[in-house]
Amino acid sequence: MKIIISFTDRLFKVVSTVAGVIFLIAIAINFANVIGRYFFHVPIFWAEEIVVYGIIWCVMLGAALVFWQGQHLRVEIIELFLSVRSISRLRLLVLAVVCLVAVATTYFGVQFLVLVADMDQRSVVTQLPMVIPFAAVPIGFLLIVVASAIRLTQRVRTMGAGQQDETDSVQELERSVLKHDGESI
Numbered sequence: 230m231k232i233i234i235s236f237t238d239r240l241f242k243v244v245s246t247v248a249g250v251i252f253l254i255a256i257a258i259n260f261a262n263v264i265g266r267y268f269f270h271v272p273i274f275w276a277e278e279i280v281v282y283g284i285i286w287c288v289m290l291g292a293a294l295v296f297w298q299g300q301h302l303r304v305e306i307i308e309l310f311l312s313v314r315s316i317s318r319l320r321l322l323v324l325a326v327v328c329l330v331a332v333a334t335t336y337f338g339v340q341f342l343v344l345v346a347d348m349d350q351r352s353v354v355t356q357l358p359m360v361i362p363f364a365a366v367p368i369g370f371l372l373i374v375v376a377s378a379i380r381l382t383q384r385v386r387t388m389g390a391g392q393q394d395e396t397d398s399v400q401e402l403e404r405s406v407l408k409h410d411g412e413s414i
Contacts, residue, residue, distance in 0.1 A: 248290040255283035278354045282362035289369025297376040328377040338367030
């Protein structure tokens with residue numbers, strides 16, 4: 230399991246780098262467009278379309294990355310009223326549901342990509358094949374499948390061994406509450 234986690238960590242470092250590069254390119258294109266439009270009165274006609282597609286890729290890759298890192302938003306209020314064992318079971322259930330939803334979204338996303346490819350749908354301004362921006366959804370959700378399946382496997386193995394996962398401890402919950410207690414939202 231450690232080899233799989235190590236490989237997945239490296240995979241998500243690549244995902245992080247790719248998302249960062251795409252974001253920087255989108256910022257550069259948008260900046261160049263603003264300069265061209267307002268200072269030289271010559272906008273880059275394709276800039277907005279490409280920036281939007283780049284941001285879509287950043288969002289989908291970022292969602293998978295955030296899920297892998299465990300940094301995604303969660304509603305933890307329910308956990309305050311549950312026992313440690315119930316919290317562990319609830320988190321297992323949430324991981325299973327996320328994994329199933331991500332599998333379904335990946336499957337239907339690929340089906341949609343095949344349809345778009347068959348129709349040879351292209352963007353209005355740049356004539357970019359729409360398979361490129363639409364591919365962000367199934368690829369992002371496939372990465373979420375990978376992350377959630379590994380996390381689910383870890384949790385099941387931890388629960389099966391009778392061990393307490395570090396995220397299931399009452400102290401972890403208390404630290405989380407205290408950490409956010411002084412912060413303004």
